[in-house]
Amino acid sequence: MPIAAISAGHNSIVPGANSSYGREELVARDFVQRVGHYFRQAGWSVVDCTDNVGTTQTAVWTNCANNHLRVKSAFDATFHLNSFNGSASGTEVLYHPSYGNLAKCEQLGEVVANAFGTNWRGVKSRPDLGWLNKTKTDYYFELLFIDNESDMKKYNQNADKAARALVSTVTGVDLVPVSKYVVTGGLGVNAISEVSKYFLDHNWWAKIEFPGEGNNPFAVTGGLSEESLAKFEAWLKARGWYYEVRQ
Structure with missing residues (x-):
C-alpha cells in the first residue's frame, strides 16, 4: 500500500501568517485533513508529519522535515499559506532546483489552483528553504494568500474540491466528494x-x-x-x- 506523507506548516506555539480571514496553522491543518481523507479513500496509507511541539521557527520545520524523512513515502507534501499586502493573490509551489521535479510541481500546482479558482503564480525556486533542503523532495505548496479576502472565500468554498483534485491527480483514482x-x-x-x-x-x-x-x-x-x-x-x-x- 503506497504511503502519503503530508504536513501543515507552523503550529500554535509558532504561528505563521494570519489575518482577519484566518490563521495559517489552522487553515493548513484543515487542508491536510482533507487531503488525508482522500488519500485514504484512494486506498493509500497516510502519515501526518505536522509538528505541534516546536517552540521556534527552526525547530518546527526541522521536526516536520524529520517526520517526513522517517516515512518511506510515495508522495510528500507540506502545505502553507502566503501573506503579503492584502492584494497579492494566487497559488504557487516552491521547489529545490537540485532535488525537485519542476514538471510535476507545475502539474500539481495548476491542478490545485484551478480547483480553488485562484491565479496560478507558477513554480518558484527556493533552495534557501530548510524543509526542501533537508527532505530533498517535493512538494511545498503555498495554497493561497491568507490576507486576501477573495482568496480566502475561494478556500472556504473550494477547499474540498482542491484536495480531491490533488489526490485524484496523484493517485489516478476518481474520488467521491464529501457532503456539503x-x-x-x-x-x-x-x-x-x-x-x-x-x-x-x-x-x-x-x-x-x-x-x-x-x-x-x-x-x-x-x-x-x-x-x-x-x-x-x-x-x-x-x-x-x-x-x-x-x-
Missing part, C-alpha cells in the same frame, strides 16, 4: 436559540462554535443531502442571515 455543509455568520442569543430549534426539529448533527476574542458565535452543520441543504438555505434566506456552503 453550512457555516453561518455571527449569531446573537435569539438567533442561536432559533437555529438550535431548527437543528433539533430536524434531528441533525450540528454545533455552535464560540470562537472568543470578541467574535460572535456561529453555527456549523454536518454533511447535508441536496434536499436538506436546499431547505435550510431557504430558511436562512427567509431570515436574511449570512451563511456559506462548504465542502
Whole structure:
C-alpha cells in the first residue's frame, strides 16, 4: 500500500501568517485533513508529519522535515499559506532546483489552483528553504494568500474540491466528494436559540462554535443531502442571515 506523507506548516506555539480571514496553522491543518481523507479513500496509507511541539521557527520545520524523512513515502507534501499586502493573490509551489521535479510541481500546482479558482503564480525556486533542503523532495505548496479576502472565500468554498483534485491527480483514482455543509455568520442569543430549534426539529448533527476574542458565535452543520441543504438555505434566506456552503 503506497504511503502519503503530508504536513501543515507552523503550529500554535509558532504561528505563521494570519489575518482577519484566518490563521495559517489552522487553515493548513484543515487542508491536510482533507487531503488525508482522500488519500485514504484512494486506498493509500497516510502519515501526518505536522509538528505541534516546536517552540521556534527552526525547530518546527526541522521536526516536520524529520517526520517526513522517517516515512518511506510515495508522495510528500507540506502545505502553507502566503501573506503579503492584502492584494497579492494566487497559488504557487516552491521547489529545490537540485532535488525537485519542476514538471510535476507545475502539474500539481495548476491542478490545485484551478480547483480553488485562484491565479496560478507558477513554480518558484527556493533552495534557501530548510524543509526542501533537508527532505530533498517535493512538494511545498503555498495554497493561497491568507490576507486576501477573495482568496480566502475561494478556500472556504473550494477547499474540498482542491484536495480531491490533488489526490485524484496523484493517485489516478476518481474520488467521491464529501457532503456539503453550512457555516453561518455571527449569531446573537435569539438567533442561536432559533437555529438550535431548527437543528433539533430536524434531528441533525450540528454545533455552535464560540470562537472568543470578541467574535460572535456561529453555527456549523454536518454533511447535508441536496434536499436538506436546499431547505435550510431557504430558511436562512427567509431570515436574511449570512451563511456559506462548504465542502
